[in-house]
Amino acid sequence: MPVDPHAEHAFGSGADAYDRHRPGWPPEAVERALAELGVGADSAVLDLAAGTGKLTRELLPRARRVVAVDNSTDMLRLLGEALRGAETLEGMADAIPLPDASIDAVLVAEAFHWFATPESVAEIARVLRGDGGLALFWNLYDWGDEDWVADVRAVLGRHLAPAVAAADRNRPESWRTAFDGSPFGAFEQFDIRHELRTDVDGVIAHVATWSYTRMLDEAARARFVRELEATLRRAHPNPDDIAIGFRTEVHWTRLR
Secondary structure, eight states: OOSOTTOOOOTTSOHHHHHHHSOOOOHHHHHHHHHHTTOOTTOEEEEETOTTSTTHHHHGGGOSEEEEEESOHHHHHHHHHHOTTSEEEEOBTTBOSSOTTOEEEEEEESOGGGSOSHHHHHHHHHHEEEEEEEEEEEEEEOOOSOHHHHHHHHHHHHHHHHHHHHHHHTSOSOGGGGGTTOSBOOOEEEEEEEEEEEOHHHHHHHHHTSHHHHTSOHHHHHHHHHHHHHHHHHHOSOTTSEEEEEEEEEEEEEBO
């Protein structure tokens, strides 16, 4: 099973499916990250690579100003329709459309590894005020060790291994290297566990949003979906109530 099947943020396609079938972020993880970054009710925060706003919606009640930046028009459209209180701006991580020192904290959910470059880090530092900070969120799978999980892992491995290998060849060796020589301090980390409850159809729809699945051609994708559905219906004790476990990993740092 891929370590991080949330690999692709969406890049402009499948925005509606992404919004419906990807997990959100545990409020306790968001609250702790904001506390570590010194964010309060009067702060201005940036959700960079905001997508459809799964993190943005958690930020809105916790900060005075919430800016959502993404390079996908489709994603920002959904975000703007659902979250009227957020400012939405099209932009890139290495060209953030905000003035210098205008934001108290930057948060990136499920995306930083796609733009982990010194240029993006420098741009994030540029828009931060004073000792402002950065928090990076990832939802990593924590499926557990029930018998049905082994069967599902086997299906994923058979069908997705080539796509995972191809994607990993294009991924930075480590996102941390982008911070070498940057004005940020050392990263600290905490984890929060949570789950997404769904059914067989929901699992299929969730898996269909993975970039690895979209890398398959139409015939291969259809074979994969058929085998995954059959396996879930056969192996899971309650196909109408399936818990997909996650470990939300948060890394945070502040300007020195």
